[in-house]
Every structure is written in structure tokens, then in C-alpha cells.
Amino acid sequence: MNTTEIKGNWNELKGKLKQQYADLTDDDLLYAEGKEDELYGRLQQKLGKSKEEVQQMISDL
Numbered sequence: 001m002n003t004t005e006i007k008g009n010w011n012e013l014k015g016k017l018k019q020q021y022a023d024l025t026d027d028d029l030l031y032a033e034g035k036e037d038e039l040y041g042r043l044q045q046k047l048g049k050s051k052e053e054v055q056q057m058i059s060d061l
Contacts, residue, residue, distance in 0.1 A: 006058065007031075016061045021047060 006013065014029045028042050043054045 006036075013058060013061055017058075020061075 010031050014031075017029060018024050024043075024046060028046055029039075031039055040051050040054050043049070044051055047054065047057075049057070
């Protein structure tokens with residue numbers, strides 16, 4: 001899933017992530033234009049996964 005697809009479907013993806021990982025907060029999932037790396041970093045830290053694992057997880061949703 002590329003950045004454009006993530007931007008277009010972010011609210012849906014955010015809901016699915018929160019269902020799957022209950023410890024994620026709205027602040028963890030705050031998406032800001034041009035700050036994709038920060039988002040991935042927050043998810044990596046919170047979930048204990050690599051950037052590639054986080055990207056794959058989001059793609060699989």
C-alpha cells in the first residue's frame with residue numbers, strides 16, 4: 001500500500017488498527033501530511049515491530 005492509498009483510507013485503517021491493537025490511541029495514530037516516518041516510528045515503538053512489519057501490517061488491513 002503506498003502513501004496515497006494510506007492517505008485516502010486513513011480513517012478506515014485507523015479504526016481497524018485500533019480494533020486489532022487496543023493499546024493504540026488516537027495520538028499514536030495521528031496522521032499528518034509529510035510525516036509518515038513519524039507515524040511509522042510511533043507504531044514501531046508501540047507495537048515492537050520493524051518499519052517493514054508495520055508497513056506490511058497496514059497493507060494487509
